[in-house]
Amino acid sequence: MCGIVGYLGRREAYPLIMKGLKRLEYRGYDSAGIAVFQQNKLNVFKKKGKVADLEQAIGAKDLNAQAGIGHTRWATHGEPNDANAHPHLSGDKKLAIIHNGIIENYAALKKRLESKGHRFLSETDSEVLVHFIEDIRQETGETLEDAVRIALREVVGAYAIVLMSEDHPGRLIAARKGSPLVIGIGKDEYFLASDATPIVEYTKDVIYLNDLEIAVVTAGELRITAPDKTEKPLFIQKVELELEAIEKGGYPHFMLKEIFGQPKSIADSMRGRIHAGNESIQLGGLTGYFDRLADASRIIFIGCGTSWHAGLVAEYLFEELARVNVEVEYASEFRYRNPVIHPGDVVIAISQSGETADTLAAIELAKENGATILGVCNAVGSSIARATHAGAYLHAGPEIGVASTKAFTSQVTVLALMAIALGRRKGTLPDHTFRELLNGLQSLPGQIEQVLRNSDRIKEIGYIFTYARNFIYLGRGVHFPVALEGALKLKEISYIHAEGYPAAEMKHGPIALIDEDMPVIFIATRDSSYEKIVSNIQEVKARKGRVIAIVTEGDQLIKTLVDFTIEIPWTHEMISPLLSVVPLQLLSYYIAVMRGRNVDQPRNLAKSVTVE
C-alpha cells in the first residue's frame, strides 16, 4: 500500500518523481523519500511526514538528475520516522531499494545477515531485503539482476521493488509478486509506479509487470525476464485514465468530488448494460459465465472493508431476487479458514483497486478448489481482474479519496444489475418487479442529485455532532450493511469510534452504551421493517440517546420521535442502500472537515491494501 515511483529518461527526475509521489500519496503517507543519481553517485533524502514535508526538507538543493526513485510509505514494520522511510541502502551504501509489501521471513533473514556482520539502521523488512541482495552479490559474484532473482526466490511475502545501484547509474531494476507495478513507456524514457496515476500525464502506453517477473530499464531499453531468465515479449496496453479524473476539479477534497460525482458514476456503471426499453440486462464481461452463475449451488462474496459491505448488500439482493444461497466472507478470514468449497460454487470477488492482497489470495484458494471466480473491480487490468475467470467492471472512474464512496455505490449498482439479471434468468423475479427495479435504477442518479442538494442540512447536523466521541449506526435488512458502511466512513476520516449494528441486536448488549451523550443514527426508511425500526428507535429514545434518522421523504411519525431527520426519496427497497448511504457519506465528510482532519489522507490508512 505504499506508493512507488521510478524514472529514467531525458527529463529532470526530481520534480517528476515528487509530483508522482503526491499523486500516489493516497496509497500511504506517513513518510517519504527519494534517491537520485548525481555525478554517478546516489543521493538519498528521507523524511517522516507527507511528501510536502520531504519537499520542504530538501528545499532549494540542486537535485539535477535524469534518473531516480521515490517512495511514500504506509508503515507495516517499524513506526513512521526518518530512519524507517524508504529508500533503504545496502551496507556499502551503493544499492538503494524502494519496496511496497511485506517480507514475512525478514526476521530469520535479518538474524542470518547480522551473524555475518550486517548492521541495520532501521526496523524495516525492506532494509533486510537490500542487504540480502548485497550479500548474495558478494557471496556469488552474480550480476545485480541475478542476485535480485536469487534473493526473491528465498523471500516469502508480497512485494513490488525498484532498485538503483551506484555501479550501474543508468539502470533501474524492478520486480513484483502480489503487489502491482506498472511501467510507462515514453519516447526514450521509462516510468515505474505502483499504479498509473503518476504516469498518465506523460504517456498512455504501459506494461503491467506480472508476478515473479524482473524488469531491467536502461537508457532506451526495457527488458523483462521470467524466473528462469527467459525473456518475455513486451505486451503494451493503453491506459484509459484521463488526467482530469485524478485532479480535484474545484472541490476542496477528492472525497467530496467523488460523493458529488455519484450521479454520474452510477450512471456510468449502468451505461450500455440496460437494453431496449428496459427489456434486458447485458453484462458483457460475464458472457460465457452467466450459465454457471445461474446454476450455482451457492454464491460466495468475498471482499474487505467497504467492498465487504457491498457484498453484504448483495447477499440481500441475490437471495431475494434470485433465490440462491449466498454467503459473504471477509477475504482474510475465508482464506485462513479452510473453507468448504465445491466446484458448483461461484465466488464473486469485490475490490475497488483490484489489488487487495487478501482478496487476491482468497481467489487463488477458491480457484484451487475448483470454484468459478467472478470479479467486480474498478481498476481495469488490475491483478484481481486478471486472476478471475470473468467479471464486470464498475466504470466509476478512478477513486482517489482514501475513504471509498463512489466505488461503493457503483459496486452495489453492478451487483444489483447482476442480481436482477440472474433473477430474470431463473424466473424468480416477477415481470413487474423486474421493471420496477430497472426504472428505479435509472431514476437513481436524479434522486441522488436531490439528496446532494440537501447537503447544507446535513452539514448543519454534522456541525452539532462535531465533538461526539462515539456514534452508533443502526439499520435492519438491506440497511444493516449501510449502517456498517456509514460507521466505517466516520471512523476512517474523523477518527470517531463509530460502530454499525443490526438494529435488533442492540437489545443484546450494545444498548448498555446508550445515554444522553451517545448519538445514534438510524436508517429508518419506509420499507418492510419500518414498524420494527420504529420500536428500536423508541427503545433508544427511552434511554435518552440522541437520534438522527434517515427517513423517506414525507415521513411524519419518526419526526415526532427523534432529534433530527434527513429525508431521502423513496425507491424500491432492494436498491435503497444506494440512496441511504449518501447522507451518511456527507455527514462523515462534514464532521471530519469540521474536526480539522485531512479527509483525503486519513492517518494510518492507505487506499489499496496490498499487504495481508
Next chain:
Amino acid sequence: MCGIVGYLGRREAYPLIMKGLKRLEYRGYDSAGIAVFQQNKLNVFKKKGKVADLEQAIGAKDLNAQAGIGHTRWATHGEPNDANAHPHLSGDKKLAIIHNGIIENYAALKKRLESKGHRFLSETDSEVLVHFIEDIRQETGETLEDAVRIALREVVGAYAIVLMSEDHPGRLIAARKGSPLVIGIGKDEYFLASDATPIVEYTKDVIYLNDLEIAVVTAGELRITAPDKTEKPLFIQKVELELEAIEKGGYPHFMLKEIFGQPKSIADSMRGRIHAGNESIQLGGLTGYFDRLADASRIIFIGCGTSWHAGLVAEYLFEELARVNVEVEYASEFRYRNPVIHPGDVVIAISQSGETADTLAAIELAKENGATILGVCNAVGSSIARATHAGAYLHAGPEIGVASTKAFTSQVTVLALMAIALGRRKGTLPDHTFRELLNGLQSLPGQIEQVLRNSDRIKEIGYIFTYARNFIYLGRGVHFPVALEGALKLKEISYIHAEGYPAAEMKHGPIALIDEDMPVIFIATRDSSYEKIVSNIQEVKARKGRVIAIVTEGDQLIKTLVDFTIEIPWTHEMISPLLSVVPLQLLSYYIAVMRGRNVDQPRNLAKSVTVE
C-alpha cells in the same frame, strides 16, 4: 424481558413478591411496582429505579395482603419513570395489569380508545391493553376472563400478562403469547412468574403456560383454558433448579461467581456425553436426528448477542471438523430477510434462556420452510427447547449475571461435541485429531482453573485501563468471534465503547482510530495464524496503540512487542476459544467494578430478550 411475579395463597404476599422481584431483577430493572389487595381494594405502588428503591419508597406502610402482583421493568415504550412503571390501571382503577412484551398495534388501539374518551397516564403499550380489556367488558358485558380472551385475539405482539380486579379480589388471571409464564403450585397457594427463580424456594411443582392459553387462579383452584374456551389438563412438571444455584455463594457478584464456575459448568456440559475411554460421543437429545445432521446440505446457526458469537465459533468448528457448509445468522435479520431455506437444511438455534423472541420467531420461519431445527439451550423446558425438533441442553446451571459468561463457554463446549461427533460420523476427522480434541476438552476445566488463578494479574491490567474510553479487540480465525465476545462483555457492563474486528480487517478502515489513547486487545495464541497476527500487532504498535495480548504460555516474541501479555495454556486451536475468552471476561469484570458499575445489572439491559 421484564420480570413478573404474582401470588395468591395463605402467606403474606408483599414480602414474597418483593423477594421474587429481586430474584427477577436480572430481567429488567429500570423501574418496579406492585399491587396488592387490602380490604378488597387495589393498592398500587410504583417507582423508577431498582426494586430496592421501590421498597424504600413503600417503607413501613402496612401492606398486609394474601394476593398481589409485582413487576420489574425493562423499558420498551416510554422512558423509565414512575408513571411508566407497572402495574397499570384501567380507567375506573378497578383493574391492574403487569405485562412483559410488546403490543405492536398499541398505537392504533390507543387512538380508538382515546376517541371513546379513554385518558392515559403513561406512554406504555401495557396501559393501552388494560384499558382495552376494560372497554371490552363495558361494551360486551362479558366476564373478565372472556374479555381478556377477546382482547388478546385483537392484539398483535408478544406478551405475558397477569391481571387483578377489584371486582374479583380472590382471583388472578394470566395469559401468554411468546413470553414465558410459569405457574408454581403449592399447598393452597399459587405463584406466577416469568421464570422459576422466584418460585423454587416454595415449590418444585410447576406448570409452563402455553401460548394463547389463559390461566385463572382462585383460592384452591387453577383452571387453564384454550382460546376456544375448552379446559386443558394440568401438566405438572418438576423444576430442577436448586436455591443455592440462584444465590451468590460468597462472590460479590453473580457474574464473578459464574466466571469462576466455568471449570464446573463446562464439565457439567460434557458429563455423560463422552464414552468408554474417549471412543465415542453420545448426545442423548439428538437421538434420531443425527442422521439428518450428517446428511445436511447446510447448517445454519441462528442466535442473538453472545449466542450469535457461539454460532460464529461453531462455524469454524463444523467447517473444519465435519467439512459441511455453514452459515451463521443474526436471528432478527434471518427472520426478515426472506432467507433461502431448503428441506435439507438443518437450523441450529442457540439461546441461553430458550426464550429469545427473535430466535423463536426465526425457528418458526425455518420450520415452515421444511428445515430440521435443533436447539442448544440452557433453560430446560423453555420455549425454544419445546419449539425445536431435538436438541442438546447446556446443563450449565442457571445464569443470573446479565452479561453471559458460563453459558457462552458451555454453548461452545456443546457445539464442539456436536462438531466432533459429526466429523467422526462423516469420516472427515482423523482418529488422532478426534482423540486430541476429546483429551483437550477433558483437560479444559483444569486449564481454566489455571487461567483463573491468574486473575490478580488481569485485575492489575484492568486497573490501568479503568478510564479508557474505547477499546478494540482483534483476533483471526476461531478467535475472531472471541474478539467480538470480549468487546461485547466490556460494552455491556462497563459502558466503554469496545468493538471486535477480524484482525486483518483493521487495515481496511478501523486502523484510523489507533493512536496512543487506544487500547487494543489481541488474541494472539500460538496457532495457524500466529505469524499473521504478529504482523497485525506490529501495524498497531507502529501507530502507538497500547496493546494487551492474550498469548500461549511461554511465548517470548510477542512479549517484546506489546505493552501487556496475559498467558493461557496451550490447547487444540479448534477449542481454544474456551480458554482465550476467560481472561477477557475477567478483564471486563474488573474494569466495570473499578468504574463503579452495577455488574450484575448493567443499565438498559435485560437477561433474556423476549421482545423483538
